[in-house]
Amino acid sequence: MRQFILYILALFSILFLLYVYRDNSGPINDRTNLNIYASGSFISSWGPGPELKNLFEARTGIKINYIDMSDPGMTLQKVAFSTEEAGGDMLMGLDQFDIVRFADRVKWNDISAINLQIDAIKSNPYLSEMRSLDIFKNFIPYNWSAVAFVTRTDKNYQLGSLHDLLRPELRSKVAYEDPRTSSPGLQFLLWVARTFSEDQAVQFLKDINTHSHSFSPSWSTAYGLFKNKSVDVVLSYITSPIYHLVEEKDANYHALDFKEGLPLQVEFAGVLSNCRNCEAANKFIQFIQSKEAQRIIMTKNYMLPMNRSLTEGTAFDTLNRYKFLHFKMYTKDEINKWIRIWSDIRKNEG
Amino acid sequence: MKDRLKPLSFLIIGCLILFFSAPVSVILYNFSLNLDLEFSDMLIAFQNSFVQSVITATLCIVLSMLLVPGLSELKNTWIKRIMPAALLPSLLPSIFTLLIVFSLFRDFPFGTTGIVLIFFVTYFGMSTLILLNAYTALVGKYSHLIKIYNISLIDRYLKIYLPELFKDIITVFLIIVLGCFASLSVPLLAGGGRGTNVEMYIYESVFINGNWGTAAAMALLQMTIIFILGFYLNRISYFGSGRVDSDTFKTKKINLSLVFFLFYIGFYVVGYFYQLIKSLTKINLSNFYYSEFLVSLSNSFLLSFLTVSVFAIILVSLLFIFFMQTKSYFLIYFLLPSTTIIGLSLYLVFPERAHIIIDALKIALGINLIYTLVLYKSYIQPQLINIQSQLDVARIYNLTFQQSLVSVIWPQIKSSVIITASILSIFCFSEFALIKAAGSQTLFSGIFIERLVSSYRLEQGFVFSFIVLAIVFGFFYTVRLLSVKDK
Amino acid sequence: MLQAYFESIKYVGHLLPISLLRIFVGYFYLQQAFNDWKIHILSNSVVSDLIVDALSGDKMPYWYRIFLSEQVIPHWDVYAFILVGLQLAVGISYLIGYVVRPASVLGIILCLNYIAIGSSSQELFFRLLIACQLTFAWVGAGRCLGFDYYFYKRYRGMWW
Numbered sequence: 001m002r003q004f005i006l007y008i009l010a011l012f013s014i015l016f017l018l019y020v021y022r023d024n025s026g027p028i029n030d031r032t033n034l035n036i037y038a039s040g041s042f043i044s045s046w047g048p049g050p051e052l053k054n055l056f057e058a059r060t061g062i063k064i065n066y067i068d069m070s071d072p073g074m075t076l077q078k079v080a081f082s083t084e085e086a087g088g089d090m091l092m093g094l095d096q097f098d099i100v101r102f103a104d105r106v107k108w109n110d111i112s113a114i115n116l117q118i119d120a121i122k123s124n125p126y127l128s129e130m131r132s133l134d135i136f137k138n139f140i141p142y143n144w145s146a147v148a149f150v151t152r153t154d155k156n157y158q159l160g161s162l163h164d165l166l167r168p169e170l171r172s173k174v175a176y177e178d179p180r181t182s183s184p185g186l187q188f189l190l191w192v193a194r195t196f197s198e199d200q201a202v203q204f205l206k207d208i209n210t211h212s213h214s215f216s217p218s219w220s221t222a223y224g225l226f227k228n229k230s231v232d233v234v235l236s237y238i239t240s241p242i243y244h245l246v247e248e249k250d251a252n253y254h255a256l257d258f259k260e261g262l263p264l265q266v267e268f269a270g271v272l273s274n275c276r277n278c279e280a281a282n283k284f285i286q287f288i289q290s291k292e293a294q295r296i297i298m299t300k301n302y303m304l305p306m307n308r309s310l311t312e313g314t315a316f317d318t319l320n321r322y323k324f325l326h327f328k329m330y331t332k333d334e335i336n337k338w339i340r341i342w343s344d345i346r347k348n349e350g
Numbered sequence: 351m352k353d354r355l356k357p358l359s360f361l362i363i364g365c366l367i368l369f370f371s372a373p374v375s376v377i378l379y380n381f382s383l384n385l386d387l388e389f390s391d392m393l394i395a396f397q398n399s400f401v402q403s404v405i406t407a408t409l410c411i412v413l414s415m416l417l418v419p420g421l422s423e424l425k426n427t428w429i430k431r432i433m434p435a436a437l438l439p440s441l442l443p444s445i446f447t448l449l450i451v452f453s454l455f456r457d458f459p460f461g462t463t464g465i466v467l468i469f470f471v472t473y474f475g476m477s478t479l480i481l482l483n484a485y486t487a488l489v490g491k492y493s494h495l496i497k498i499y500n501i502s503l504i505d506r507y508l509k510i511y512l513p514e515l516f517k518d519i520i521t522v523f524l525i526i527v528l529g530c531f532a533s534l535s536v537p538l539l540a541g542g543g544r545g546t547n548v549e550m551y552i553y554e555s556v557f558i559n560g561n562w563g564t565a566a567a568m569a570l571l572q573m574t575i576i577f578i579l580g581f582y583l584n585r586i587s588y589f590g591s592g593r594v595d596s597d598t599f600k601t602k603k604i605n606l607s608l609v610f611f612l613f614y615i616g617f618y619v620v621g622y623f624y625q626l627i628k629s630l631t632k633i634n635l636s637n638f639y640y641s642e643f644l645v646s647l648s649n650s651f652l653l654s655f656l657t658v659s660v661f662a663i664i665l666v667s668l669l670f671i672f673f674m675q676t677k678s679y680f681l682i683y684f685l686l687p688s689t690t691i692i693g694l695s696l697y698l699v700f701p702e703r704a705h706i707i708i709d710a711l712k713i714a715l716g717i718n719l720i721y722t723l724v725l726y727k728s729y730i731q732p733q734l735i736n737i738q739s740q741l742d743v744a745r746i747y748n749l750t751f752q753q754s755l756v757s758v759i760w761p762q763i764k765s766s767v768i769i770t771a772s773i774l775s776i777f778c779f780s781e782f783a784l785i786k787a788a789g790s791q792t793l794f795s796g797i798f799i800e801r802l803v804s805s806y807r808l809e810q811g812f813v814f815s816f817i818v819l820a821i822v823f824g825f826f827y828t829v830r831l832l833s834v835k836d837k
Numbered sequence: 838m839l840q841a842y843f844e845s846i847k848y849v850g851h852l853l854p855i856s857l858l859r860i861f862v863g864y865f866y867l868q869q870a871f872n873d874w875k876i877h878i879l880s881n882s883v884v885s886d887l888i889v890d891a892l893s894g895d896k897m898p899y900w901y902r903i904f905l906s907e908q909v910i911p912h913w914d915v916y917a918f919i920l921v922g923l924q925l926a927v928g929i930s931y932l933i934g935y936v937v938r939p940a941s942v943l944g945i946i947l948c949l950n951y952i953a954i955g956s957s958s959q960e961l962f963f964r965l966l967i968a969c970q971l972t973f974a975w976v977g978a979g980r981c982l983g984f985d986y987y988f989y990k991r992y993r994g995m996w997w
Binding site: 017018041068070180214215216218221223225229244248302 | 534632703807
């Protein structure tokens, strides 16, 4: 009898746990739910995700479910072979390299009709090339930034061009990211390729390879070395000092302006063709282009809004003095070629 | 009775083989095996991985073997309590180890030296603890004889320590080699040109080229090499020994081994606490993401519970096989090195958006796939080998497996099982690579800390990692205190 | 224990047909439990409506009617949870052949409950189910192809 009582108690305990942890989110194909793939930092409580979600849900009554994606390339691969079971309606956080390299693995909806950024893009001279691209058929840009070298103001490095990175006093003092595993690293690689001729670029990369402190697998590791004062200069984003100024009240960081111009990183959102709630996805695409959403993205994501006038009166206004390179969409072959060159340099110089 | 249960033991072995080979099978089922490998790239990758891992493993084992006899003679219980801190480098995210080591060097020796240095810091503590555990279980009884016959140092090592501990040394060697093979961030950051290793090759195949068939082929090749190596080395005979009560020979409170080992622990712990204190001075405690942290902590506790439950099932199966004396040594070398492969296979098998318990179960299976056999081999099997004679007696007297488990096996391996379960649970709180690869949508503490570190909030990451470790270590220390009697 | 499970076929093989029936009934209970879990627990459908409809029937004893209207209807979600739990307990018990005798008693009580609140078309089915469960309890159906055999060998007694 004791065993029977224990058996009943154990069973009810498990049932109780299942009841407590039951899934209240509703079925995936519910028309009132919108499932969005976004990065972990976007959907965390310190990212723009929660505020955007609350605002959108209050306006439209459509519930947003964020799906954490570890890496856009990996996510698109998973979406590609998941087909029917894939739960996402749309994807955010694709940069121009992800679109070229990975976006063709899945099909996207045509959202050109809801692109509200045309005027904003027209008014930004650095984004002028973007107007003639086909990507607007399937992707909408919602924020942008520039890759730059960030240093501490008290170090007083006067660097004005890529060549200055090879100065003797900077030996083992600059942290980079590996182009194979990191987006800023890839930006740097293509920045060099764009600035110099091919032979000069290869030589420059070889020199950087021996002159650098390290090539980290990710931005967070490189930035960690910088904050830890293991290095004095790090390859990061132009908006990084703004984060320290606003969140940490620390004005000791600044991004270096290079005479070649700083390369742009633009982030796009797109709607998957196998979306269950395509209408809600389109509504969200329109929403993130609104002024309120753009402000939230700017202040939480620390990226610049498509409409530059929104930066007026904010800490981001100081970034308007920098010189940028015109936005460029590289082809897959160009990217693969330079990654190959980089891999060979790394293998042979080690 | 034994003959009737033999088919069952073979069935269990079959199930375990299916379980541990499932990730690669799932990948190969979904993607056709692609042997379109660039031979030169592959050779460089394997060469780099091999050199880095073998040097690290050899260095760790040699230094551990030098320290272990001295450490086993210690009587100070406080020092024994501090020793688990040596596991910190292998438990914490690698970025913490990298930052601590880099902060010590003005000019860090990038290249093979740098990689070996970081791997050494990561694995030395773990290898010393595993070998100390094995030494205490197997060799301690010879200490008295050594003193009586005044056996020389070289003879001690060549004729007593190495033969007795050979299998455990091989296990530790393989664990370290696998850990080095599977590391992406350390070789990439510290290695310079030597940064292209096998895991990097798999990463390039998967993330950059989307070539899962190649990644699976590489993982299969890697697994096969380790399997063959381990199987071959395991066939070399060794000398079993009876149970050791090493307390008899504990006479010292401090010795040179302890000094060196405390120096190692101290270097890492001091470095970690230095970073922690620096972080505490920089963060704003009023805006500290407490609710997200608490949610991640509670989810990690659930994950920990499920992981230990799965581990318990696998452990009972392994104990049954051991009890039945079925030849299953090859199982121990069935080691799956690639977290990416395991993560993707779990993603393919389980739905991406599922109930939290299914999500946690998915990760629990993944954690067991990676760590169970390794921990079993390191902590539990040495104890089992010790009690083999007792199990022989149990079999002679026709005791069933259940009776032997309850009255003979469990009382003697309880401490090791609790240590193993604790280590597994700690991995549950710090794991994030597997969780991301498996596409889990539940917020666990490892993911929460990784998100902080990935978004300017390295200081918060340090602080939260400390809080998590403090809670987990405290919880399991309490459990251990309550369940194991002090000797 | 696993060994005893299979050995039972050799030593108590005459109960094998009853055991197969037991497993089938256990599967039926399990299926009902999963369906009820999805419909009444996860989807929060209002079970109290079903009970109110049942109160209008004439097969219900007076004391049970009072119990349902006073105690069950105000806490219908707890009642639904307990019912599903009991169905699951009986189903698992029959499937694996563990504590079958006490589970049969539970099952009979459940069936009586369904007769009281169900429609007359279902009454015959539940009576048949009661007869099956009485048989399980009488012969100790868990002893063949079940874990009860292991405990029966060790502890004897009427519960196995």
